[in-house]
Amino acid sequence: MKPKKMSNKFRGIGAPPGTLLYTGAQTNARVKITLIEFNETEFFEREFYDFSDCSKHIKDNMVKWINVEGVHDTALVESIGKLFDLHPLTMEDIVHVDQRPKFEDYEHYVLAIMKMIMYDEGVHSEQLSMILTKNTVISFQEPQGGDAFDIIRTRLRQSKGRVRKLGADYLFYALMDAVVDLYFHTIERIGDKVAKIEEEIIQEPKRESLLELYKLKREVISLRKQVWPLRDMISNLLRSESEFIHANTQLFFRDLQDHTTRIIDTVETYRDLLSGIMDIYLSTNANKMNEVMKVLTIMSSIFIPVTFIAGVYGMNFEFMPELKSPYGYATVWGVMLCVMGGLVIYFKRRKWM
Helix, strand or coil, X not given: CCCCXXXXXXXXXXXXXXXXXXXXXXXXXCCEEEEEEECCCCEXXXXXXXXXXXXXXXXXCXXXXXXXXXXXXHHHHHHHHHHCCCCHHHHHHHHCCCCCCEEEECCCCEEEEEEEEEECCCEEEEEEEEEEECCEEEEEECCCCCCCCXXXXXHHHHCCCCCCCCCHHHHHHHHHHHHHHXXXXXXXXXXXXXXXXXXXXXXXXXXXXXXXXXXXXXXXXXXXXXXXXXXXXXXXXXXXXXXXXXXXXXXXXXHHHHHHHHHHHHHHHHHHHHHHHHHHHHHHHHHHHHHHHHHHHHHHHHHHHHHHHHHHHCCCCCCCCCCCCCCHHHHHHHHHHHHHHHHHHHHHHCCCC
């Protein structure tokens, strides 16, 4: 018997701590490294496919943002870790793409891991790992078609807002804020689908609506699993006394925490609303079934006495009093019709029909 292939996320079981083992979908795509350096007056941006070339352009007197698209190249992650003195557990967390959102404070840097959420016919997520050290932000992301950082790149190129005037810690916040803004876009799309499916189920519940409801409920649960740890991560960041996050930037992170709280409240509202819609669907189906059973019961009640009369006169006895009567057939029919009519009138007066 051929052994069952082990999933990527379970291949690291039993490996020593700090082992660099990529747990995402296998790919041979080239890893793109984007280096952005800036201050108030200067700006430099360039793409590389070799980290040794990228490291030659790093300047000490400017704020640096190194964005790595693709974490499947563990050798590249290891070389970046050696240059910036990253802990082996940090590098392990970067290539293990099923991490829970978290914040960790090290001696030479801080680490934040979160999920970048996209919505395209459903909720999709990719892991984003960000490292803040002195004058440098390093971000690691999976190239899965989603990127929240274009707006930050535009601000840097056009020198808009505070991002060129403040330090690396503000850039660290701005990147996280751009990711959180995508959550608002996702929950807005989910809200539209919730309103649509609620209207469909109330007007005319169908099996297709039930399947869509189950799918939407799974999406909300998936989003909830990402948002709750995100708030805890930001709370841990605010409690941190790291020298890399200045006091004036803490205010922006508090605002970011408020945004995550709003997202959590909205997600919880949608989750409760979907549960209520599910109850409405089940109640509607139960009411329909009750109506059907009510009609069948009324019909049965009307025909039971008629069936009894027909059964009595269907007995094959020779000496039945009405058997030889010339008006017996018509009389029996009259009695049965009267019984049926009387029952119909009785049911209508009791408002059972």
